[in-house]
Structure formats: C-alpha cells, structure tokens
Amino acid sequence: MPAASLLETEPGWGQGDSLWQPRRPAFWLAAVLLVLGALLLYSRVSPGLNVDLGAASLTLVIWTLYAVPLVLLIVGLDLIEPEPPAFLASAFAWGALVATSVAMVANTATQSLMTKLAGPEFTHAWWPALSGPTTEETVKALGIVVVVLIARRQVTTVLDGLVYGLFVGLGFQVAENIVYTADRLPLAAFGGSPGRVVLDMFILRGLALGLWSHAVYTGFVGFGIAFALIRVDRSRWVRAAVLLGSCTAAWGLHFLWNTPFLQPERAGAPAWEDIVLYVGKGLPALCLVIVVYVFARRREVAWFACVLHDEADVTPAELEALTSLRGRRAACRAARRARGRNGARAMHRLQRAQVRLALTRARSPDRDSPAVQSARAAVREARRAVADEGLGEG
Amino acid sequence: MEDTRSADTWDRTHLVATAAVAAVVLAFTVGLPLVDTFVEPRTRDAVAAGTQIVLSTDRNEVAAVPSPGTTAATFVPAAGWGRSREHDSPRGSVVLAHDGISFEVRVVETAGEQACPAVLRTAARSLEDLDPTGTLGSSRTFVTDAGHTGLTAPFLGSRVEGLAFAVCAGAVAVTAVATGPVGSLNGVSAPDGPVMSMTRSIEIA
Structure with missing residues (x-):
C-alpha cells in the first residue's frame, strides 16, 4: 500500500x-x-x-x-x-x-x-x-x-x-x-x-x-x-x-x-x-x-500505512479500516452489533490508540523509543478491552 | 526546530511575514478608504446641497423652469450626490449617484392617484431587469414633506437591492428607484438617510 x-x-x-x-x-x-x-x-x-x-x-x-x-x-x-x-x-x-x-x-x-x-x-x-x-x-x-x-x-x-x-x-x-x-x-x-x-x-x-x-x-x-x-x-x-x-x-x-x-x-x-x-x-x-x-x-493514507505497516499491534484489516471514516464506522458498527454499545466504545478506543501510535511513530526517529513503547502499550490495553467485550482479536 | 530562547523575548522568526499580513489588512481597511476619499467622483454637475432639481415632461435641467402647460416636479438632492456622467438623462428624469448607489427620479403622467400601485410596479421593473432573482416586497405608504402620498417597496435580489418609490398627485406621478449592490442600501435607506430625504422632498407642481 x-x-x-x-x-x-x-x-x-x-x-x-x-x-x-x-x-x-x-x-x-x-x-x-x-x-x-x-x-x-x-x-x-x-x-x-x-x-x-x-x-x-x-x-x-x-x-x-x-x-x-x-x-x-x-x-x-x-x-x-x-x-x-x-x-x-x-x-x-x-x-x-x-x-x-x-x-x-x-x-x-x-x-x-x-x-x-x-x-x-x-x-x-x-x-x-x-x-x-x-x-x-x-x-x-x-x-x-x-x-x-x-x-x-x-x-x-x-x-x-x-x-x-x-x-x-x-x-x-x-x-x-x-x-x-x-x-x-x-x-x-x-x-x-x-x-x-x-x-x-x-x-x-x-x-x-x-x-x-x-x-x-x-x-x-x-x-x-x-x-x-x-x-x-x-x-x-x-x-x-x-x-x-x-x-x-x-x-x-x-x-x-x-x-x-x-x-x-x-x-x-x-x-x-x-x-x-x-x-x-x-x-x-x-x-x-x-x-x-x-x-x-x-x-x-500512504504515510499512515507506511508508518504502521510493520506494527504487530495493528492488523492489515485494522489498518485498512483506519484509513477511511467508512472503514472505522463499519468496524464500530460490527462491534456494536456483536456486543452492543460497550463493544463499539471499546473498538473506537482501540482505533484511537492505533492512530496515536502512528502519530507517535511518525514523530519519533527511533521506532522503539519510550514514547512509541508507551503508545504500543496503550494499543495493547485497548485491544484487551476489546477482547474482554468478547470481540475476539478485535 | 527546538526553541531555546528565553520566554520573555519576542520570536522574530516570522516578523516580516507578520508585518506583511498587518500591512495588507491596513491597506484594505485604511488605504482603500483613504484613496476613495481622494478620488473625485466622475459625476457631471455635482449638485450643491439644497439645489432643487426640476423635472418635467418638457425639459430636464437643473434649476430650470418648465414651459407653461407641462407637468413638473421638483426634488432636492442630498449632499454629496451628483448627476451620473454616464447617464445623459432623458427628458423627465435624472440619475444621481453616490458611493455605488444610483437614484433615478422620473416624472410621468398617470391615469390618477388610484394608478399609483401600478406606477410603482412599473418603476420596479428596472430593478428586476438588473437582477431577475430578486423580488419586490410589499408596499407601504409614506407622506412627502409637501403632503403628497407615496408608495414604497423594497427589492431584494441575490446581487442587487433597491427601493422603489412612487409619489402621485392628480394625473402626475414621480417615481424614484434607488439601486445598489447587496448590502449597500443598509445605511442610506434609513428613515433619516439620504434616499428617504430626497424622496420626501419630491413635490409635484
């Protein structure tokens, strides 16, 4: 991409x-x-x-x-x-x-x-x-x-x-x-x-x-x-x-x-x-x-994909969804259908954490800097919340 | 782009660009109005305040006396309004201009005062010709300083706005149409503004 x-x-x-x-x-x-x-x-x-x-x-x-x-x-x-x-x-x-x-x-x-x-x-x-x-x-x-x-x-x-x-x-x-x-x-x-x-x-x-x-x-x-x-x-x-x-x-x-x-x-x-x-x-x-x-x-979008493509904390499907409002909404809607409002909220939180990770990586010259590590930890925590809602891998 | 300067000093990095922005704003808000005050209006016969303009079906000259037997009307231009150079006013009408607003006054013969609404409607056609998107509002009556009854209606278009007037007395009517770009009539059409004062000064002989 x-x-x-x-x-x-x-x-x-x-x-x-x-x-x-x-x-x-x-x-x-x-x-x-x-x-x-x-x-x-x-x-x-x-x-x-x-x-x-x-x-x-x-x-x-x-x-x-x-x-x-x-x-x-x-x-x-x-x-x-x-x-x-x-x-x-x-x-x-x-x-x-x-x-x-x-x-x-x-x-x-x-x-x-x-x-x-x-x-x-x-x-x-x-x-x-x-x-x-x-x-x-x-x-x-x-x-x-x-x-x-x-x-x-x-x-x-x-x-x-x-x-x-x-x-x-x-x-x-x-x-x-x-x-x-x-x-x-x-x-x-x-x-x-x-x-x-x-x-x-x-x-x-x-x-x-x-x-x-x-x-x-x-x-x-x-x-x-x-x-x-x-x-x-x-x-x-x-x-x-x-x-x-x-x-x-x-x-x-x-x-x-x-x-x-x-x-x-x-x-x-x-x-x-x-x-x-x-x-x-x-x-x-x-x-x-x-x-x-x-x-x-x-x-x-090209920059976004470039920054996140080697991040294990963002799956290719999630990356695709993140690049458009329609994709993000579709993921949240699917979460809402499966697990109600809490599911949609957890999915939205995961998306925001992933966007923040991209911004942090774009800003940081070192892909493993403390700021990037912290952003990754936030993504993992958000993913756990998604999993807790019973949404599988998120 | 780490900034190591102390917090109490001005950041002069973009001082020139900031000054340029301020200069453009000043040019628009001070420079242009200043230039405008120095440019002489290209009007013919700038009319001195208080001059009475006589209109008749016979002739159209400033302060002229109409021939006996012709219908005539007079009005007094507001200070600063002048006859437009581009308008070689046809007999029985005069066009004044000021700050982008034109004010055309015309004397016509009618079938009587009951025809005044139709006279107003006819006068407003010139506004519709300028901006067919506009509509003529409802009319209301007013009384001139000489005691004649008149009708006025606003015209609102997407590009042009205006006010149409008709003052009728017997078989004579005087129409006046103030026209300007949208927003330009805001001040001048106020009850104590120049358009209304000129209209109220209309007197039919």
Missing part, C-alpha cells in the same frame, strides 16, 4: 504547537484583529438584529445550525491527524470576524471607487465579480497564513492546509450570511414578518446559493499555501506555481460565481432553472476541491 512516489516528504504528524504563543507577533496580531473584527461586525449587524429579538435569535440559531453539518463534514475529511479544535476554531473565527469585517470595509471603498471611476451601471454589473474575489479571497487567505505564523508545525500536510482553508471560508460564509440577514430585517417593516425574512435568506443564501462557496474557494488557497510550505521535495518553481494556481482557482471560481454573465436572464424564471444555473456555476469548484482532497488524502 505505501506508494513510494507519494512519500518524498514526511508529514511530521503530532509535532503541533500550542495556540498560545505570546512570544510570536502573529499571535497578538490575530488577537487584536479578532477583537476589532468582532466589534466592527457587531456594529454592522446590531441595527438589523435589534429590529426584532425573535428574528435576531432565529438568525443566529439558523446560521449556527447551518454550520454544524459542514463543520462535521470538514472534520471528517481530516481523519488521520485531526487538527486541534482550538486551531480550527481560530481559523473559523478569522473567517467570521476578521475576514468578514475587513472585506466589508474594503468592499465599501472599492464600490465607491468603482462608481466614481466607471459609473454606477458598470459598478452594479461588475463590482461583485471584481471586488468580491479580490478582497475576500485575499483576507481569507491571510487567516491560513496567520495559523502558519502562529504555529508552523501545526500545518504538517497539504490536507491540513485544505482543512484550515475550509474552516476559514466556512466562518466567512456563516458570518456573511448573518450580515446579509441582519441587513434585511429592517425591510420587514415593508411587509411580511421578520421570521419570514430570515427563512427566505436561509433558503436563498444557505441552500440555493451558498452551500459550498466560500469554504471551497479558501480550501484551494489553504491547499496551495500548505503545498508551498511542505513539499520541499519539489522545486521552488513548482511550489510557487501550485500556490499561484490555487489562488487563481479560488479567485476565478469566485469571479465565475459573481459574474454578471451567468445570472438568470429573465424575470420570473422558474425556481428550478435558477437552481440548475447556480448548481452549474458551483459544480466546477466542488469537483475541483474533491480532486484536491483526494490528492491530499492519498498522501496521508
């Missing part, structure tokens, strides 16, 4: 830094910007949210719930070496607080500038396509850069970069949707209920227009940044080209989404036509991110 061609660089699993880095200027920069961003965002949304307390609560609840399955999906992508929740939360917060508020200020300025230089009609047509990708993708990308500057060793694989990018983008997506919803709540005074305004916005921006927009764009950028940082086996030119290509892809796909050429042309067009158009515009981004994920994951 190990593919030599995929293993030029070591992922450096388990070597992560803490988020608390008071000696690093990037830490304080991020802290200050997060506070300022939160204040700016609050001042922007509070007039809208103050219109109706119920609608404000619904706005926050509905967009938080919207984020939950997407967070779980992204976390599920990073199965082998999950990123610490504190870092993922920071990436999300950068996207939600810093990127959104900086983009708001910058977009307002570009909108005014474009109107002055090119006129309102040109601005109406092209400002979203030109300014949105430029300001928003840049400031979102900075979130990934800041994670690297705070804790370089936290981004150890290209998949890490992709995951951080997805989190930054998702944070932006959720905060932007809250801003747009808050903007519209005062308009409920013209008719209709504030709750209806919230639901309409959720359907329009959450489901029809924005299921995978910002998260996916920033995912590309995260992949590119991580590739440029990590793949030192590749020439500087190749790394620069991948970084440039991923940033261009993010900008281009965002541009494609906002371009005036690909908008519904007729008033009153049936809703399904609009949805087909939007799905069609969004599909290239979704397909491309799937390709990028498959590429990034292949490397992690």
Whole structure:
C-alpha cells in the first residue's frame, strides 16, 4: 500500500504547537484583529438584529445550525491527524470576524471607487465579480497564513492546509450570511414578518446559493499555501506555481460565481432553472476541491500505512479500516452489533490508540523509543478491552 | 526546530511575514478608504446641497423652469450626490449617484392617484431587469414633506437591492428607484438617510 512516489516528504504528524504563543507577533496580531473584527461586525449587524429579538435569535440559531453539518463534514475529511479544535476554531473565527469585517470595509471603498471611476451601471454589473474575489479571497487567505505564523508545525500536510482553508471560508460564509440577514430585517417593516425574512435568506443564501462557496474557494488557497510550505521535495518553481494556481482557482471560481454573465436572464424564471444555473456555476469548484482532497488524502493514507505497516499491534484489516471514516464506522458498527454499545466504545478506543501510535511513530526517529513503547502499550490495553467485550482479536 | 530562547523575548522568526499580513489588512481597511476619499467622483454637475432639481415632461435641467402647460416636479438632492456622467438623462428624469448607489427620479403622467400601485410596479421593473432573482416586497405608504402620498417597496435580489418609490398627485406621478449592490442600501435607506430625504422632498407642481 505505501506508494513510494507519494512519500518524498514526511508529514511530521503530532509535532503541533500550542495556540498560545505570546512570544510570536502573529499571535497578538490575530488577537487584536479578532477583537476589532468582532466589534466592527457587531456594529454592522446590531441595527438589523435589534429590529426584532425573535428574528435576531432565529438568525443566529439558523446560521449556527447551518454550520454544524459542514463543520462535521470538514472534520471528517481530516481523519488521520485531526487538527486541534482550538486551531480550527481560530481559523473559523478569522473567517467570521476578521475576514468578514475587513472585506466589508474594503468592499465599501472599492464600490465607491468603482462608481466614481466607471459609473454606477458598470459598478452594479461588475463590482461583485471584481471586488468580491479580490478582497475576500485575499483576507481569507491571510487567516491560513496567520495559523502558519502562529504555529508552523501545526500545518504538517497539504490536507491540513485544505482543512484550515475550509474552516476559514466556512466562518466567512456563516458570518456573511448573518450580515446579509441582519441587513434585511429592517425591510420587514415593508411587509411580511421578520421570521419570514430570515427563512427566505436561509433558503436563498444557505441552500440555493451558498452551500459550498466560500469554504471551497479558501480550501484551494489553504491547499496551495500548505503545498508551498511542505513539499520541499519539489522545486521552488513548482511550489510557487501550485500556490499561484490555487489562488487563481479560488479567485476565478469566485469571479465565475459573481459574474454578471451567468445570472438568470429573465424575470420570473422558474425556481428550478435558477437552481440548475447556480448548481452549474458551483459544480466546477466542488469537483475541483474533491480532486484536491483526494490528492491530499492519498498522501496521508500512504504515510499512515507506511508508518504502521510493520506494527504487530495493528492488523492489515485494522489498518485498512483506519484509513477511511467508512472503514472505522463499519468496524464500530460490527462491534456494536456483536456486543452492543460497550463493544463499539471499546473498538473506537482501540482505533484511537492505533492512530496515536502512528502519530507517535511518525514523530519519533527511533521506532522503539519510550514514547512509541508507551503508545504500543496503550494499543495493547485497548485491544484487551476489546477482547474482554468478547470481540475476539478485535 | 527546538526553541531555546528565553520566554520573555519576542520570536522574530516570522516578523516580516507578520508585518506583511498587518500591512495588507491596513491597506484594505485604511488605504482603500483613504484613496476613495481622494478620488473625485466622475459625476457631471455635482449638485450643491439644497439645489432643487426640476423635472418635467418638457425639459430636464437643473434649476430650470418648465414651459407653461407641462407637468413638473421638483426634488432636492442630498449632499454629496451628483448627476451620473454616464447617464445623459432623458427628458423627465435624472440619475444621481453616490458611493455605488444610483437614484433615478422620473416624472410621468398617470391615469390618477388610484394608478399609483401600478406606477410603482412599473418603476420596479428596472430593478428586476438588473437582477431577475430578486423580488419586490410589499408596499407601504409614506407622506412627502409637501403632503403628497407615496408608495414604497423594497427589492431584494441575490446581487442587487433597491427601493422603489412612487409619489402621485392628480394625473402626475414621480417615481424614484434607488439601486445598489447587496448590502449597500443598509445605511442610506434609513428613515433619516439620504434616499428617504430626497424622496420626501419630491413635490409635484
């Protein structure tokens, strides 16, 4: 299973830094910007949210719930070496607080500038396509850069970069949707209920227009940044080209989404036509991110197999199961069927101990170091618990 | 990458990169707005605050007097709004612009005040042309400073938002349409904002 061609660089699993880095200027920069961003965002949304307390609560609840399955999906992508929740939360917060508020200020300025230089009609047509990708993708990308500057060793694989990018983008997506919803709540005074305004916005921006927009764009950028940082086996030119290509892809796909050429042309067009158009515009981004994920994951799986292939404490079948969420769940489900909830819990514990063993071995130059020995002992103990549940060899 | 420096010193390893991040954020939040304040608007005849614009079915000139026998209406632009250079306003209408928002005012003849909802609906078509994904909200009434009754309705699209107005008096109606990218009307469409103040200043002769 190990593919030599995929293993030029070591992922450096388990070597992560803490988020608390008071000696690093990037830490304080991020802290200050997060506070300022939160204040700016609050001042922007509070007039809208103050219109109706119920609608404000619904706005926050509905967009938080919207984020939950997407967070779980992204976390599920990073199965082998999950990123610490504190870092993922920071990436999300950068996207939600810093990127959104900086983009708001910058977009307002570009909108005014474009109107002055090119006129309102040109601005109406092209400002979203030109300014949105430029300001928003840049400031979102900075979130990934800041994670690297705070804790370089936290981004150890290209998949890490992709995951951080997805989190930054998702944070932006959720905060932007809250801003747009808050903007519209005062308009409920013209008719209709504030709750209806919230639901309409959720359907329009959450489901029809924005299921995978910002998260996916920033995912590309995260992949590119991580590739440029990590793949030192590749020439500087190749790394620069991948970084440039991923940033261009993010900008281009965002541009494609906002371009005036690909908008519904007729008033009153049936809703399904609009949805087909939007799905069609969004599909290239979704397909491309799937390709990028498959590429990034292949490397992690290859490394995982390479690290564990000579471990007696991990059977080939277990190794196969560990490399995918589906395989892990299938093993836990089989344990649950055989021995109930305790059996599933014991199997889950064994899997976690085996993943920890892989991370410890990747980090340790000596395959029999005390840390590795300790991790092996933990696997054996977990296996005994599995056996105690009557699950045989586990 | 063992770090042996004492805990009370700054880690200067990524100082330049951190400064670059801060510089980009500053460029977006301070630099761009600053540049914007120095760039002169490309509007024709920047309208001085308090200037009254006269619209008629006969002519369309700032502060001009319509010919006898033609219908006319006036309104007062808000400070900072100017006539858009790209719009060579057709007779009976004027387009003002400010910060990416355009405000088009037009005078039309109607079949009477009962036709005001239809006039509003017609005015809103320009918004639908810009963004067919949008929908026109329910209308509500308002009263201008001169005592005319008007109707207004919001327009919400995925890319464009707007407010449509129709003020009717006898056989004359004045329509106004404020248009901007999504999120841009948040401040200016407030009851004490420039769009509402310009609309309330509409007076039909």
